[in-house]
Amino acid sequence: MNEWINNKLLPPIMKFVNTKAINALKDGMIYSIPFIIIGSIFLILANLPIPSWAAWMQSTGLTAYWNVAYNASFGVMAIFAVVGISYVWVRDDGFEPLAAGLTALVSFFLVMRPSTNVANAAGKVLITGKNMGLFGGGYIDRTWLGGQGMIAAIIIGMLTGWAYSWFLKRNITIKLPEQVPANVANSFVALIPASVIVTFWLIVYMCFDFFGHTTMTQWIYTVVQTPLQGLTDTFWGAMAIAVLVPFFWFFGVHGAVIVSGIISPLLQANAQANAAILKAHGVVNASNGGHIVTQSLLDQFGTVTGSGVTIGSVIFMVFFARSEQMRSLGKLKIAPMIFNINEPILFGMPIVMNPMLAIPFIFTPAISMGLTYFAIKFGIIPYFTGVMVPWTTPAIISGFFVGGSWKTAVWQAAMLVLTFFIYLPFARKQDSIYYAEEKANEKADTTSNDKKVTA
Template structure:
């Protein structure tokens, strides 16, 4: 029965996973998210430092720490403004660069066309509405005569033109960046491939020739995006970015907070790993495109002191789920008499303490190991269920910090939740559950007939 299941999965699942993992547009999306990591992590570290210097001391009344390091808090605020606050601009350039790379056209021009086209789609004004008590009719008429001001039924609307809306270039703009980036740079690349370019003599240096040959394709791509933006706004009264946020991004992020979605992502990631496929790479478009956006929204809300919008993010998995391999090694040290298992555990414990599980996955192995199939898949299901439940019940704070993935277990959750001490308890409980799940199978491996598994 087991062999039949393994054969079925190998025949049906592996080809699908391989296609997903190699599909050029999904690979482009994955690589673009990864490319933003230097900027995103710098902003995240700045935010984490501010939490350590401001929020954490305030819980114990250590105001002197905050006052002493006010200069560093201000510097970290500047870093935040230049990283997470404009993360969509960073991402769209990386996306355009990688799309052009896939289509083998000029990568720098692709990044610039994507960035410019994204800004085109944002519009040029910001409108903010405020509630006001009833005012004199004459005063209301005077307000309505002022350009950019409108007063109707107790609502004062203020419109400022000529600016890039700040709330459109943070995590809110991610999905629009994906849509506009693909539209603009695919058009640009197709035009380049069709040689719809300015012809220059061969004697012209490449540094001059390449930008010139990109002019017509960039012109076509940007004008198409501008026409789409203008026509959409004319017909609906909305900007594309607002419509995408309301119709696509918000529902998808809401769906990502469903417990079944969270468990399914954990299960599929681990299932791909079991068959030797990099589960993180296959699931990256979902993990970063949905859960990663939720993390950025939480980061921004935390920075602004607002309510945290999402219970579960991409970092939640690292904080409370992916360290299950440490539970396996503890179970091996505790109960295993299998010499091979113990040797691999000795070699693998140091990397696993920094969330590097490949030595154990391929050395034990857990990959394609029938004895480890059940616990390998069961652990992420149980651990994500417990962690999500604890967060949903308010027992543990939601993840609000983007912590580096090599942060050791337990500390990972503590830092990721903005120093919530209860996350330490949750991390230890999940580690205990991982040990308990793996332990019977580690004991089973003591049987000589399983020595080669």
């Protein structure tokens, strides 16, 4: 089976995940992570689930300022995506990438126009988005700069990066003498490809406006993104994500990077939608369109303590293992696992390519995420607020922040305890194998020493 997977199944999968498009997607999206976390901090400050805190924030007027910071960071993650994806594509082709990222940004702004109504402080609509006109009244609608514009940003970033590199590979640029400063020369290098690309996206905008009376961004959101988000935001979508991460890891391939690189834009869009609902209604639930499957479900219940949620195996190793190998390794690795780093366990125990531990490693995240899915669906714990915390945030603390409630923290702790019982029979069998080997080695060493003494 290992031979079939390594020779038949993995090669086409790895060929796909190593394509230029997927690399640009996963590496380009990384640039948005710091700003998503920064925005999450301000979202927490504005919506900390402590009534006295919330009342004090409202009385001081600080909540409005926290929301401004959120809107300027987490709220515009599509901008980071479109720039980052185009930037990485051109960088990987060996060219100066900044101009390509800026070209993608201009193109992203170009294909959309305002659709959100403009209202005053009292909520009275002053002008509808429909009546903004072709030029949008001179402002950019933030609605399409966050999660709702994510798929459009990905498409524009990739196509812009590809087109920009196409021009440079064929030397279709303006070249200045070597005496010209590099920054000036680079700006002229970008002139021809950027002009053609921007003109192309302008034609796209005109076509959508003339034939569809909408924009490309809105059309993609309705026809492509909404169905994709719907597919991820299901029980079976959560199961597929949960199983694929450890499945790749079992064969020594970084499953978290591969799966997150492809699926994270949709999970982050779900998270951003929850954050917008929280900001607008003060609570996230099914009735106001809340999403269950977000980036937090994967991070805090599918890969918490590391891919495979391996904390259960480490607890066994530290407190119950008889073999010196497992006891020693467990003591060394429990500290990194608190901060969700478990590569030493994956390769040290090992779990990678170890059939004995394949079942708990692959299916523990599915059990954790599946139970959490239904816990949210049936109201045992609240919907996630859209807050995203650094991936190294210890469990239970991260549960409190992403759920905005002590219930989520307690539930996360319960899932970690459950992993111990899932791993227990498999880890015990592995331990018995190692223990028997150690005893056999000790006996062999003793016999060898006795023979030396006799001689």
